[in-house]
Amino acid sequence: MALVGANVGVAKLLAEALPIPLIACLRCILACLVLWPLARALEGRVRPGRAALRNLALQAVFGTAIYNAGLLAGLRLTTALEGGLVLATLPAVVALGSAVWLRERLAPRQWLATALAAGGMAAITLARLDGGAGGSPLGNALVFCGVLGEAAYVLLAKRLAGQMPVITASFWMQAFSALVLLPCALPGLGAAVALAEPRLAGLLVFHSLTASVICLLLWYAGLRRVPAGVAGLFTAFLPASAATTAVVLLGEAVSVVHVLGFGLMGGSLLLATWPARASR
Template sequence: MILVGANVGVAKVLAESLPIALIACLRCMLACVVLWPLARGLEGFPALRPPVLKNLFFQAIFGTAIYNAGLLAGLRFTTALEGGLVLATLPAVVALGSFLLLRERLLPRQWAAAALAGAGMAAITLARLSGEAGGSLLGNALIFLGVCGEAGYVLLAKRIAGQAPVITASFWMQAFSAAVLLPFALPGFSALGALGGGQIALLLVFHSLTASVLCLLLWYRGLRRVPAGVAGVFTAFLPASAAVVAVVFLGEYFTFIHMVGFGLMLFSMVMATWPANGSR
């Protein structure tokens, strides 16, 4: 989760240097290069049934294409600090999606989490309307669109839970995403000259291998040792690390409104993901 949050700042630097479709496509291609041998070596790369592959294709559309397009486009307008706060609404959006689309019953604390996430978004919006420098309503809205795409990915993943090994499924999602993004990325390949300096190329490799490979392996390895609900509480590190990177490395400012929004988002994430039985 710390790496996921840090990647918000990395994504902002990349979005200011390269075309969005090119970043997303190259990220997926690089991830495929690493995931392919991992899937073969650790899982045997089993054949998947057509319905599972179809579901993975739509997961790729929502969780990779829409999410990355929303995140990268939004970060061209808003700050990495506010981008991280908007991403913190994901657990609440997933809970609401489960209620609206899957007809799952929500606990009172999950309704409270959704309300707190909405209040956190409202705090950030008020900061923008008051004219405070830094963020952008348009940028925040685009990132929230990406959050909705990621929520769609999570809901789709529930349909095939246990039917595909994690790394193999991730490879197919990255491959599907690269194929979908390639036509949009082709016009931007002339911008690859921006990678010549080295720094942007290193950031792109870091962004791809951490967000699409390392974070995945760490998360699922951790889930073998702790309950999913307890693991979910650690998503609170996402906006925290995004804020640290934004302030320390990108020179962004942490205002009182940001502190209020951060507090509301933090409580929202904890309430949305805390185990129902209160176990540790």
């Protein structure tokens, strides 16, 4: 999640130079080129069943197509810092989804942690009223659409966890993602000449290897060990690292209210993951 957040700033730089569908499609293709030989070498030949393939295809639609479309389109209108704060609602959406859809029981402190994480969204409005504006309501709304897609992806991935080897599942998810995005990416293919610039090409490679390879492998492996509701709360790392990237890499200004919003998310994470007292 920290790596995904760091990619918010990178995605903003890429979105300013390349069409959004092209960025997402190239990212998935590059990831497949890495994941395919890795899966064959470490996990051998695996034939996923129809139900697993259907689940992975849905993950591609929600977690790649909808998430990236919402995020990248929104980042063209809003700041990376405010986009990261909108992403702070992800733990709340995932926790609610895991309780309603996966029937996972959340402890009272997890509900409280979810409420604290959702407080990051309110910080955007307060920051704008406080003079720390620079974002866009439409841009923030588009990023939130991406949040809904990412939340659906998290829940679908949890439902699949343990049914397929991690690297193989990651490969199929990226392959389906490339197929979903290809029709939208083809009209903007000519813009790929901009990748002749080494800096831009390097950003795309970094974006692909971290967001579509390393993050997926870590996420699928982690979901085998923790409930989806708890995993969703760790998405609080996403807006925190997005804000750090926005300030350090893009030079965006941060207000006191922004800091308060991230403080709420930090408290949310501590509350959700603090070891429970052993019963006597």
